[in-house]
Amino acid sequence: MFNSVRVRLTVWYSAVLAVVLVLVSATTYFIVQKSSMQRTDGDLAVLADSFLVTFQAELLDAPNTPGSAILSAAQQSMVEHRSNNDTFLVLGPGREIVASSTGTFSPGVRSDRSVASALASREFQSFTKMRESKEAGLETIRAEHSRFRAYSRQFQANGQNYLLVILHSLHAQYEVLETIRLTFSWMILLGLLLAGTGGYFLARRSMAPVVAMGAHARRIGATNLHERLPVLNANDELGQLATIFNDLLNRLDQSFERQRRFIADASHELRTPLAILRGEAEVAMSQQGRTAEDYLESLQILHEETSRLIKIVEDLFTLTRADSGQYPISQEDVYLEEVVADCAHSVRTLAREKNIELSVDAASECLVRGDRELLRRMILNLLDNAIKYSAEGGRVDVACLATTTACEVHVTDTGPGIPPDLRDRIFERFFRADPARSRSGREGGAGLGLSIALWIAQAHHGRLELVCSDWTGTHFAAFLPGPGIARTGTD
Ligand code: ADP
Numbered sequence: 001m002f003n004s005v006r007v008r009l010t011v012w013y014s015a016v017l018a019v020v021l022v023l024v025s026a027t028t029y030f031i032v033q034k035s036s037m038q039r040t041d042g043d044l045a046v047l048a049d050s051f052l053v054t055f056q057a058e059l060l061d062a063p064n065t066p067g068s069a070i071l072s073a074a075q076q077s078m079v080e081h082r083s084n085n086d087t088f089l090v091l092g093p094g095r096e097i098v099a100s101s102t103g104t105f106s107p108g109v110r111s112d113r114s115v116a117s118a119l120a121s122r123e124f125q126s127f128t129k130m131r132e133s134k135e136a137g138l139e140t141i142r143a144e145h146s147r148f149r150a151y152s153r154q155f156q157a158n159g160q161n162y163l164l165v166i167l168h169s170l171h172a173q174y175e176v177l178e179t180i181r182l183t184f185s186w187m188i189l190l191g192l193l194l195a196g197t198g199g200y201f202l203a204r205r206s207m208a209p210v211v212a213m214g215a216h217a218r219r220i221g222a223t224n225l226h227e228r229l230p231v232l233n234a235n236d237e238l239g240q241l242a243t244i245f246n247d248l249l250n251r252l253d254q255s256f257e258r259q260r261r262f263i264a265d266a267s268h269e270l271r272t273p274l275a276i277l278r279g280e281a282e283v284a285m286s287q288q289g290r291t292a293e294d295y296l297e298s299l300q301i302l303h304e305e306t307s308r309l310i311k312i313v314e315d316l317f318t319l320t321r322a323d324s325g326q327y328p329i330s331q332e333d334v335y336l337e338e339v340v341a342d343c344a345h346s347v348r349t350l351a352r353e354k355n356i357e358l359s360v361d362a363a364s365e366c367l368v369r370g371d372r373e374l375l376r377r378m379i380l381n382l383l384d385n386a387i388k389y390s391a392e393g394g395r396v397d398v399a400c401l402a403t404t405t406a407c408e409v410h411v412t413d414t415g416p417g418i419p420p421d422l423r424d425r426i427f428e429r430f431f432r433a434d435p436a437r438s439r440s441g442r443e444g445g446a447g448l449g450l451s452i453a454l455w456i457a458q459a460h461h462g463r464l465e466l467v468c469s470d471w472t473g474t475h476f477a478a479f480l481p482g483p484g485i486a487r488t489g490t491d
Pocket residue numbers: 381385386389390413415416417418426431432433434438444445446447448449450451474
């Protein structure tokens with residue numbers, strides 16, 4: 001149950017509310033209790049003043065016998081200050097009761113039994129004994145079923161010290177406080193019940209979109225990756241969460257789509273050479289009386305197609321490792337002009353076969369940090385394309401130069417150029433401007449060369465661009481960040 005955010009939220013909310021309600025109620029209760037007690041104490045002081053004034057007046061009018069004068073003055077004053085909640089006592093010098101209002105007004109005084117038990121209590125005894133000073137005394141006395149506030153004041157009569165004690169019943173006061181306590185308890189319980197139920201429904205309502213999102217997300221799989229989570233309010237937190245999820249699904253969908261296309265294209269590319277291999281093998285096996293030259297020719301075709309297959313598989317392997325970030329790219333100092341010269345040397349036979357003039361300008365020293373083999377592969381791909389797509393007797397220029405911030409490799413040819421509407425797509429995998437031409441014959445590529453070259457440039461924090469292409473030729477340039485010019489060959 002506590003695994004549910006809704007329940008946890010409700011519990012927390014109710015707990016905090018309970019603490020606040022209890023604190024507020026307790027504070028209010030104690031303030032009310034204290035102020036009511038202060039008011040009672042003040043009233044008792046005023047009552048004692050008034051009683052003593054009446055007492056002194058009655059004493060003056062009383063007969064001359066000292067004992068009976070005090071008694072009758074006290075009784076007269078008690079009659080005048082009679083109240084249901086107050087009991088008056090006049091104690092003599094030896095703390096013996098001289099006059100008392102208990103029992104005297106039995107019809108009016110509500111609980112004489114409680115008063116009697118209060119008078120008999122130890123608390124009362126010690127309260128009256130301690131009253132030696134002239135100061136007024138105050139204390140709460142616990143009796144059988146109720147409590148009393150005891151007030152005492154010393155006074156002089158006929159040259160002797162007497163003690164006036166007023167016992168004020170706190171019954172009514174405690175009844176009010178009890179009512180307040182009960183009211184507060186019910187209010188807290190009811191408040192918690194309401195807040196808990198309301199909080200739970202509120203939490204349920206707030207969490208409903210999350211639950212709906214979860215249920216929806218659970219239904220999304222590889223087959224329906226195009227589905228998106230519902231966004232009720234794009235501006236609130238849950239809406240933003242749904243949007244983030246949807247963006248993630250978008251990326252996943254695109255990545256899945258790329259993978260699907262990649263696999264489909266790769267299978268398609270592998271099918272042609274495999275079909276040729278099988279066809280050639282079948283021909284070789286079926287024809288009787290073939291000469292050694294015939295077999296040699298078949299073997300040459302098999303060899304060429306196998307090489308083509310190996311090249312495609314290697315390229316595919318490179319790209320898949322590049323995609324998963326698992327291609328190990330070494331970091332060494334590479335003099336790019338040396339790599340360019342080396343690549344030019346490697347393709348010179350190819351160029352010569354097509355009677356293409358290959359010019360190399362690799363005089364500037366271009367130092368970059370990176371993977372020598374990969375950089376070589378990038379330049380070879382560009383040179384290979386330049387020779388492949390140039391007509392017989394054409395010209396290919398390759399130059400390596402260094403600027404203050406980068407090393408640049410430029411490859412220019414005099415081929416037919418790339419049609420303007422296809423230029424944006426030449427870096428796509430398996431893209432060929434002229435598939436028919438590329439796939440057939442020895443020059444056929446799988447459309448992976450430029451994708452790999454672009455990845456290599458980017459893996460070295462550089463870029464590969466088609467600078468320009470028209471009917472006079474095509475110009476590719478790779479820009480790789482490097483420490484700049486160390487020295488130039490012309491210096
Ligand atoms: P391919 O293996 O087919 O050469 P690439 O990825 O290297 O694949 O090139 C993609 C396409 O870009 C090629 O099929 C070709 O149409 C076009 N292309 C690339 N380089 C050149 C170039 N120098 N001149 C003309 N077209 C080019």
